Amino acid sequence: MLAIVIVVVLVALLACANGANDNSKGVATLVGFGAATPRIALLWATLTTALGAGLSFWLAGGLIAAFKAKLFVPGTPLDVHFFIAVLVAAVAWIAMATFTGMPVSTTHAIVGGLLGAGLVAFGHNQILWAFLATSVAVPLVLSPVVSLVLVYGLAWPVGALSRRVSGRCVCVVDCPCGNGQPVAALATTQTVVVTGTTKECEQASPAVMVNGSTAATAVHWASSGLVGLARGWNDAPKIAALSIVALTAANVGNPAAVGFLIVTLAMAVGGYLAGRKVLDTLAKKLTPLPLAESLTASLTTAVLVSAASWAGMPVSTTHVSTGAIVGAGLRNNPAAVKWGKVTEIVLSWLVTLPVAALIAAGVMWALRLRG
Numbered sequence: 012m013l014a015i016v017i018v019v020v021l022v023a024l025l026a027c028a029n030g031a032n033d034n035s036k037g038v039a040t041l042v043g044f045g046a047a048t049p050r051i052a053l054l055w056a057t058l059t060t061a062l063g064a065g066l067s068f069w070l071a072g073g074l075i076a077a078f079k080a081k082l083f084v085p086g087t088p089l090d091v092h093f094f095i096a097v098l099v100a101a102v103a104w105i106a107m108a109t110f111t112g113m114p115v116s117t118t119h120a121i122v123g124g125l126l127g128a129g130l131v132a133f134g135h136n137q138i139l140w141a142f143l144a145t146s147v148a149v150p151l152v153l154s155p156v157v158s159l160v161l162v163y164g165l166a167w168p169v170g171a172l173s174r175r176v177s178g179r180c181v182c183v184v185d186c187p188c189g190n191g192q193p194v195a196a197l198a199t200t201q202t203v204v205v206t207g208t209t210k211e212c213e214q215a216s217p218a219v220m221v222n223g224s225t226a227a228t229a230v231h232w233a234s235s236g237l238v239g240l241a242r243g244w245n246d247a248p249k250i251a252a253l254s255i256v257a258l259t260a261a262n263v264g265n266p267a268a269v270g271f272l273i274v275t276l277a278m279a280v281g282g283y284l285a286g287r288k289v290l291d292t293l294a295k296k297l298t299p300l301p302l303a304e305s306l307t308a309s310l311t312t313a314v315l316v317s318a319a320s321w322a323g324m325p326v327s328t329t330h331v332s333t334g335a336i337v338g339a340g341l342r343n344n345p346a347a348v349k350w351g352k353v354t355e356i357v358l359s360w361l362v363t364l365p366v367a368a369l370i371a372a373g374v375m376w377a378l379r380l381r382g
Contacts, residue, residue: 014091018257019273021098022299022374026274027107027116027281033246034060034282036114036289036332037238040309042290043336045301046228049290052235057283059236063243065273067320068251068268082125082147084137091260092378093132094253097124100371104363112288112296113359117329121249122147123367130368131375149212150319152325153336161311162338169310170303173227182212190331224302231306242328243278249286250274292334292356296339298348307342308335330360 037059038052047055054373057194083089101120108115129138214221220377240295294300300308312332333356340348 012261013260014095015086015257018091018094019093019217019254021102021255022250022257022270023119023273023277025098025102025105025253026247026277026348027285028102028109028249029246029287030057030278030280030282031099032105032109032114032289033117033242033328034239034278036328037235037242037309037312038333038340039290039293039336040296040300040305041231041235042142044231044302046231049287049294050122051174053283054289055232056239056286057279059239060185060243060302061284063240063276063280064247064271065243066240067244067247068148070273076333081169082122082139082143083129083133084139087133089256091257093375094257094302096131096371096375096378097121097129098129098253099374100124100367100369104158104367108343108359108363109285109289112292113268114289114293114329114333115358115359115363116151117246118147118151118249118327119360120367121253121361124371126364127368127373128375131372131379132373149237151330154315155330155337156318157309158308158315158331159338159341160256161315162308162335163342165311166304166307166342167341169307171373173303173306179206179208180212181206182221227302227306231309232307234306234313238309238316238328238332240315241313241316242273245316245326245328246279247271247274250278273336276357295334296349296352297333297336300339301343304339306341308332308339311338313337 034056035053038047038056041047041055042049101117101124104120104123105115105117126138126143248271251267251274254270254273255266258269263269312328312335315331316326316328320350337348337353
């Protein structure tokens with residue numbers, strides 16, 4: 012029973028560390044552009060991530076399966092000690108990375124833990140290497156490249172569109188229109204909808220006015236919220252899957268619901284209270300983020316992570332969002348990208364899986380020796 016309690020506590024700690032490292036990745040462009048303060052951005056990320064994590068309870072069966080059984084030959088006995096080793100490895104690495112402000116992949120850390128513990132417990136013959144390569148490794152490797160290329164290509168038309176509408180507005184005025192003659196008007200029985208320049212709309216004394224910059228900012232907030240929702244949807248099942256076996260063994264009623272609740276709450280708390288260091292890295296230490304580039308990076312991250320979650324592919328929000336931000340920097344001004352920091356981040360990605368595997372293997376070996 013004690014071992015089961017340890018597993019549940021470790022799951023909560025991993026979810027907390029995951030929130031601290033990952034929640035900020037959807038709102039980094041908001042802070043980088045200057046549309047939000049770090050604290051408000053983290054609150055927005057926390058709320059949207061919690062919503063996504065809650066929704067994943069009903070929508071993420073494929074992601075749960077990917078981290079529950081499919082890495083190993085069917086019938087492989089995954090006991091409580093195995094999950095303790097996996098969780099200790101993932102918690103240790105994610106917590107250390109968060110403390111240093113490095114945005115790393117929880118997915119990579121979990122996969123590394125599974126491999127390290129699995130090699131010690133069962134040997135290499137019990138691991139389904141083909142599934143690991145096609146369903147886990149390929150999406151993780153390709154996601155930052157795809158997001159970088161997409162942002163680099165899409166930032167130009169997004170920028171052209173934002174410049175085109177930046178001085179335009181749409182407003183609602185009471186009839187009659189007054190002295191400001193609208194560029195285009197659609198009369199109704201009580202009001203007039205006016206389109207024109209911002210100055211023309213202001214002269215009409217509007218009851219409601221939306222200009223191009225306001226609309227772009229609203230889209231930016233919405234897309235960053237979608238990133239948080241998609242991230243919670245993609246990450247919560249990976250972590251919750253590690254607790255379901257333990258909760259089932261403890262005869263807890265509806266173990267899946269309890270596991271998701273624990274993960275959702277811990278992820279939200281960790282993201283809000285400890286997400287500032289990684290947020291600063293992505294928002295301020297990689298590249299300047301003008302409106303067009305930051306908006307494109309946010310939209311691209313939201314679409315890619317949402318699509319992966321829907322398809323049941325365990326991609327890394329870290330890889331997608333960081334690749335998108337670097338792509339935005341390349342489009343804006345390659346010389347302004349801080350390549351030293353980018354190199355540090357990429358190196359942290361490369362060592363995540365093997366370091367987590369080594370930690371998990373060591374813990375698994377120690378637990379087997381103990382008995």
